[in-house]
Amino acid sequence: MILAADIGGTTCKLGIVDNDLNIIKKWEIVTNTEDNGTHILKNVYDSFVKHLATVNLKIEDCAGVGLGVPGPVDFESGTINGAINLNWHGKINIKSQFEKLSGLPVYVDNDANVATLGEKFKGAGRNEANVVCVTLGTGVGGGAISNHQLVHGATGAAGEFGHITVDTKQRFACNCGKRGCLETVASATGVVNLTYYYYEELQFETVLKDAIQEKSLQAKMVFDAAKDGDEFALYVIKKVAKHLAFAFSIISVMTNPKYIIIGGGVSRAGQFLVDHIETYYKTMTFAPAAESTKIVTATLGNDAGMIGAAGLIKTYVMEGNK
Ligand SMILES: [Zn+2]
Numbered sequence: 001m002i003l004a005a006d007i008g009g010t011t012c013k014l015g016i017v018d019n020d021l022n023i024i025k026k027w028e029i030v031t032n033t034e035d036n037g038t039h040i041l042k043n044v045y046d047s048f049v050k051h052l053a054t055v056n057l058k059i060e061d062c063a064g065v066g067l068g069v070p071g072p073v074d075f076e077s078g079t080i081n082g083a084i085n086l087n088w089h090g091k092i093n094i095k096s097q098f099e100k101l102s103g104l105p106v107y108v109d110n111d112a113n114v115a116t117l118g119e120k121f122k123g124a125g126r127n128e129a130n131v132v133c134v135t136l137g138t139g140v141g142g143g144a145i146s147n148h149q150l151v152h153g154a155t156g157a158a159g160e161f162g163h164i165t166v167d168t169k170q171r172f173a174c175n176c177g178k179r180g181c182l183e184t185v186a187s188a189t190g191v192v193n194l195t196y197y198y199y200e201e202l203q204f205e206t207v208l209k210d211a212i213q214e215k216s217l218q219a220k221m222v223f224d225a226a227k228d229g230d231e232f233a234l235y236v237i238k239k240v241a242k243h244l245a246f247a248f249s250i251i252s253v254m255t256n257p258k259y260i261i262i263g264g265g266v267s268r269a270g271q272f273l274v275d276h277i278e279t280y281y282k283t284m285t286f287a288p289a290a291e292s293t294k295i296v297t298a299t300l301g302n303d304a305g306m307i308g309a310a311g312l313i314k315t316y317v318m319e320g321n322k
Pocket of ligand 1: 174175176177181183
């Protein structure tokens with residue numbers, strides 16, 4: 001058995017998972033971010049103990065604890081360098097703290113990486129050795145798995161696909177302090193950014209006109225209008241798809257993934273978005289890389305992070321990869 005938690009700013013998604021990463025039991029607890037988030041790990045541990053008892057298990061029956069956290073992680077030491085959503089500041093060694101609490105091996109990684117590992121093992125990645133996940137939500141996150149291993153890189157920034165500069169005009173500022181990032185043109189916020197920009201520039205007739213003028217536009221409205229044949233909305237979605245294809249063409253020659261998995265809220269646009277990305281991707285990508293790569297949407301939804309956190313224990317403890 002493996003214990004796993006996907007720790008978020010509002011809730012922690014917890015689970016007891018078997019050695020093949022099937023969920024035995026899953027539940028959520030509210031994240032208590034008071035007192036600089038110092039209660040969070042203890043609350044997770046206490047909840048594990050309580051729920052293990054309901055399935056007649058003890059802590060000692062478990063091979064380890066995998067934790068996903070919303071911030072930059074030094075994977076070797078299991079140290080997080082701040083997590084605004086958790087009210088954690090500075091460097092905190094989560095791995096050693098939770099090992100002391102539980103007496104079990106603990107592995108910690110950031111939420112985008114564990115979600116990638118979850119999709120690799122049990123979702124759209126079909127347990128392939130080389131898989132990439134790009135999460136299109138409010139921002140754009142991601143993770144890369146090469147030869148069954150998450151790629152962390154020299155300082156843990158590998159897989160931060162949201163900050164590939166794809167908009168050479170660098171029209172929009174990114175949260176990272178740079179301009180022109182994929183996140184500024186392909187996240188939910190990015191879709192809205194581009195819609196406002198092109199409406200201003202082109203003054204197209206569109207069903208989105210009222211929402212644009214009221215500044216109440218949401219990404220889903222643009223996708224829905226495009227699917228319904230609104231020419232302006234379709235124009236914007238093609239721009240979004242082209243930026244994504246450009247980023248994917250770079251990713252494809254880095255790790256040559258079998259699957260590029262699109263997750264997050266924007267991925268609910270589904271095959272419609274995939275089809276538009278593929279049109280550009282095929283012409284923009286080095287052919288030997290493109291021919292082996294499939295663009296697919298994520299299948300695990302909110303369970304991806306928790307399953308992937310358990311996947312850390314499967315990979316690094318049970319299968320002994322270091
Ligand atoms: Zn950025």
